[in-house]
Each structure stands twice: as structure tokens, then as C-alpha cells.
Amino acid sequence: MSQNIQLKNPHLEGMPSDYLYHLAINVPDTKNTSDIQKQFGDVRVICTGGTAIRMLELAKYLGKLLGVQDTSEPVDMCAKGHRYALYKVGPVICVSHGVGSSTFSVVLHELLKLVHYARCQDPIFLRIGTCGGIGVTPGTVVVTKDAFNGLLRNEHEIAILGERVVRPAQFPESVIKDILAYGGRPDDGFQIISGNTMGTDCFYEGQGRTDGAICEYTAEDKMKFLHKCHDLGIRNIEMEASFFASVTQKIGVKAGDICVTLLNRLDGDQVNAEKKEEFEHRPFLVVGRYIQHLLKK
Numbered sequence: 515m516s517q518n519i520q521l522k523n524p525h526l527e528g529m530p531s532d533y534l535y536h537l538a539i540n541v542p543d544t545k546n547t548s549d550i551q552k553q554f555g556d557v558r559v560i561c562t563g564g565t566a567i568r569m570l571e572l573a574k575y576l577g578k579l580l581g582v583q584d585t586s587e588p589v590d591m592c593a594k595g596h597r598y599a600l601y602k603v604g605p606v607i608c609v610s611h612g613v614g615s616s617t618f619s620v621v622l623h624e625l626l627k628l629v630h631y632a633r634c635q636d637p638i639f640l641r642i643g644t645c646g647g648i649g650v651t652p653g654t655v656v657v658t659k660d661a662f663n664g665l666l667r668n669e670h671e672i673a674i675l676g677e678r679v680v681r682p683a684q685f686p687e688s689v690i691k692d693i694l695a696y697g698g699r700p701d702d703g704f705q706i707i708s709g710n711t712m713g714t715d716c717f718y719e720g721q722g723r724t725d726g727a728i729c730e731y732t733a734e735d736k737m738k739f740l741h742k743c744h745d746l747g748i749r750n751i752e753m754e755a756s757f758f759a760s761v762t763q764k765i766g767v768k769a770g771d772i773c774v775t776l777l778n779r780l781d782g783d784q785v786n787a788e789k790k791e792e793f794e795h796r797p798f799l800v801v802g803r804y805i806q807h808l809l810k811k
């Protein structure tokens with residue numbers, strides 16, 4: 515039986531209205547959300563990713579792939595908020611989240627409330643991103659299993675009311691299995707693998723780079739760290755995985771993190787802009803086929 519998601523906040527019950535500030539979406543009456551249901555009630559998949567342009571391109575790609583009737587250019591439904599972009603194509607929304615878990619956190623809380631008010635049935639949250647690989651060929655698509663934080667722990671840690679709160683950070687096996695089974699094809703010309711992912715709070719020192727504005731360790735220390743990550747099964751590094759896994763796991767909503775590696779960090783730190791252009795759309799193929807499979811169910 516399909517289900518609306520249950521949020522983990524008893525205070526929401528006592529709120530007559532709710533303004534999703536960064537999305538610029540108003541819920542004037544939380545007990546009667548028929549307008550929001552009309553607009554978003556059919557949403558089955560919430561795709562997220564760092565940049566607005568990637569999300570627009572993904573929306574256009576999925577619109578064609580899924581045969582969505584409306585062929586006009588998708589419109590940013592959250593433009594008024596000036597923070598994030600949200601495009602809707604049929605039962606899929608594509609939403610930008612910025613760099614790192616702090617910006618992602620804001621929009622993910624609001625998206626979870628949005629799908630709750632819209633009474634979306636069994637929504638699945640996906641992140642379609644870029645990352646640095648560890649010991650894998652650049653251009654490989656990695657589907658995250660366990661998400662590690664920058665302390666090399668398979669958990670996410672945040673400060674709440676002045677206290678450290680630590681939450682587990684795993685993605686559901688069923689989602690990983692289906693993405694691998696339906697997403698990849700041998701003739702795609704790139705590999706798709708599952709592996710653990712480290713989500714850091716910093717692109718430079720947090721990821722063991724030696725090309726930031728500050729670096730107080732040696733090149734040997736860096737390599738030792740990257741090899742330690744590899745020994746833990748970590749095959750890619752980005753900046754959202756542990757947060758994303760922990761929040762979706764806490765709410766009990768299905769989620770998956772699908773990222774393409776732009777470089778092999780065992781070979782260097784600098785990202786090559788041409789490689790980014792070449793590789794950035796690879797996860798679209800994977801996610802597109804997975805969504806086709808989901809919508810057939």
C-alpha cells in the first residue's frame with residue numbers, strides 16, 4: 515500500500531499555516547492543502563543536485579525520456595525565493611541544492627514538508643551530483659552505499675541546541691540494487707559501481723586537498739588519508755552524502771545518491787573543466803532509466 519510520508523516533528527501539528535521560505539511556497543492552511551496537492555500531489559521522484567543549470571537540463575532530459583506532454587521549457591517554480599531552482603516535469607521535480615550539506619539541509623527540510631503537504635505517495639529522493647573518485651577511473655558513476663562523514667565515520671553529526679547529535683547514514687539497499695540493475699547498460703561507455711561515499715564539510719582541507727588557501731599537512735599525509743578512505747570502501751568524496759542519508763533515513767523515505775567522479779584523487783586535486791562538461795550528464799542516463807522503471811510500477 516502506498517503512503518504519504520510522516521514527518522518527525524510534532525510541532526507542525528500546531529501550525530495553522532506554513533511558509534516554505536526558501537522555496538517561496540506558501541501553505542496557507544496546513545489542514546486543507548488541496549491547492550498544493552493539485553500542484554505537486556502527482557510527484558513521485560524528487561531529483562536534487564548542486565546547480566540550477568544541471569537541474570534544468572535534467573528536467574528537459576527527463577521530460578523527453580518520459581514523454582511528458584508539455585514540451586515547453588520548464589519554468590523555475592521557486593524563482594521568487596532567489597535561492598534554489600525547482601523544475602517540474604510530469605511526476606518528477608528537479609531541484610538545485612547549492613554546495614554542501616548546509617545549503618542542502620535548508621531545501622531538503624522544505625522539500626520534505628512540501629511532499630508531505632502535497633500528500634505525494636511513496637516519493638523517492640535522489641541526488642545527482644559530481645564528486646572526486648578514489649582509485650576509480652574518472653567518469654565512473656558511483657551509487658552510494660554507506661555514507662561517511664569527514665571524521666571517517668559512517669554517520670552524520672550536527673549541532674542541535676548546543677549538543678552533538680549523531681545519526682546513522684545509510685541508503686536503502688533496495689534503491690541501490692534497482693539503480694544498478696536498471697540504470698546502467700554495458701554500451702554506455704562508462705562504469706557504474708556501488709561504493710561508500712565520504713561527504714565532507716569542506717572541498718579543500720576536508721577532502722585532503724593540498725591546493726586550498728590553507729594546508730597544514732604534507733602530500734604524504736594526504737595520500738595516507740586517501741588510502742585509509744579506500745580501505746573503508748570509500749570510492750568517492752562529495753559534500754552531501756552523510757547529511758542526505760541521515761535525514762532521509764530518519765524520516766524513513768527512500769533515497770539514493772548517484773554521482774560521477776570528475777577525477778581520481780589518487781592522481782591529483784585539480785578539477786578539469788572539460789572533464790566536468792564531458793562527464794556531468796552521465797548520471798542522467800542512469801537516473802533516467804531508473805525513474806522509467808519506478809514509474810512502470
Ligand SMILES: O=P(O)(O)O[C@@H]1C[C@H](O)[C@@H](CO)O1
Nearest residue numbers: 563564613614643644752753
Ligand atoms: O552536485 P554537486 O556537483 O554540486 O556536488 C559536488 C559536491 C559539492 O556540492 C560540489 C563541490 O564542487 O560538487
Ligand SMILES: O=c1cc[nH]c(=O)[nH]1
Nearest residue numbers: 644645646751752753
Ligand atoms: O573532488 C571533488 C569533485 C567534485 N566535488 C567534490 O566535492 N569533490
